[in-house]
Amino acid sequence: MKAKAGLWIDHERAVIVTMSPQGEEMLRIQSRVEKQPSRFAGIRSTTPYESQKVPADDSRQRKLTGQQNIFYDAVIAALRDADAILIFGPSEAKNQLKKRLTRDGLGGRVVTVGTMGKMSERQIAEKVREHFQARSALEPERK
Numbered sequence: 001m002k003a004k005a006g007l008w009i010d011h012e013r014a015v016i017v018t019m020s021p022q023g024e025e026m027l028r029i030q031s032r033v034e035k036q037p038s039r040f041a042g043i044r045s046t047t048p049y050e051s052q053k054v055p056a057d058d059s060r061q062r063k064l065t066g067q068q069n070i071f072y073d074a075v076i077a078a079l080r081d082a083d084a085i086l087i088f089g090p091s092e093a094k095n096q097l098k099k100r101l102t103r104d105g106l107g108g109r110v111v112t113v114g115t116m117g118k119m120s121e122r123q124i125a126e127k128v129r130e131h132f133q134a135r136s137a138l139e140p141e142r143k
Contacts, residue, residue, distance in 0.1 A: 002020070002083040002084075003018055003019065003020040003081055003082050003083055004018070004019045004020075004082060004083065004084040004085075004086075004128075004132045005017065005018045005019070005078075005079050005082035005084070005085050005086070005128075006019075006085075006086040006088075006124065006125075006127065006128025006131060006132070007075070007079065007085065007086065007087050007088070007089075007094075007097075008088055008089050008116065008119055008124045008127075009075065009087065009088075009089040009091075009093045009094050009097055010089050010090055010091045010093050011031060011033055011068075011091055011093050012030070012031050012033070013028065013029065013030050013031055014028070014029040014031070014071075014074075014075045015027070015028055015029075015121055015124050016028075016029070016075070016078050016079065017124060017125045017128040017129075018082065019128065019129070019132060024125070024129075026121060026125060027078055028121075029071070029074050029075055029078065031067075031068075031071040032067055032070065032071065033064065033067040033068055033071055068096070072096070072097055072100050075097060076097075076100060076101060076104060076106070079101070079106070079109075080106070082109060083109060084109060084111050084132070084135075085101070085106075085109045085110045085111065086110075086111055086112050086114075086128060086131050086132070087110060087112070087113045087114075088112075088113070088114040088115065088116040088127070089115070089116060090115065090116065090117050090118060094113055094114075094115075095113065098110055098113055111135070112131070
């Protein structure tokens with residue numbers, strides 16, 4: 001049996017469960033991505049020059065993209081040795097990561113991408129175990 005990994009991801013954190021002949025490991029990666037800054041409750045300021053105090057949208061977007069890239073790079077580094085990768089989570093982060101994996105030449109290792117809401121780490125590990133056990137039961141034995 002080669003290493004298989006299951007990943008639950010959203011924009012705040014990633015939980016990776018790796019199954020290999022040596023056993024099962026769990027890795028947590030916390031994102032440093034800041035939420036998009038905005039004005040308080042959508043209220044427009046009447047203070048003169050207030051617009052000069054708020055960073056431009058394009059610079060905020062560049063900063064957000066840079067933070068996301070650092071997060072995705074850490075997740076990809078943790079998945080690099082896996083032969084089969086299951087990705088699931090509640091947000092668009094799972095699809096963004098799949099695109100990055102494809103770009104990095106690891107897209108062929110992704111077996112499934114699915115939508116799943118918030119889960120505890122125990123639930124994530126159980127989902128990964130169930131998925132790969134069911135998958136191995138369907139694969140024909142190799143001689």
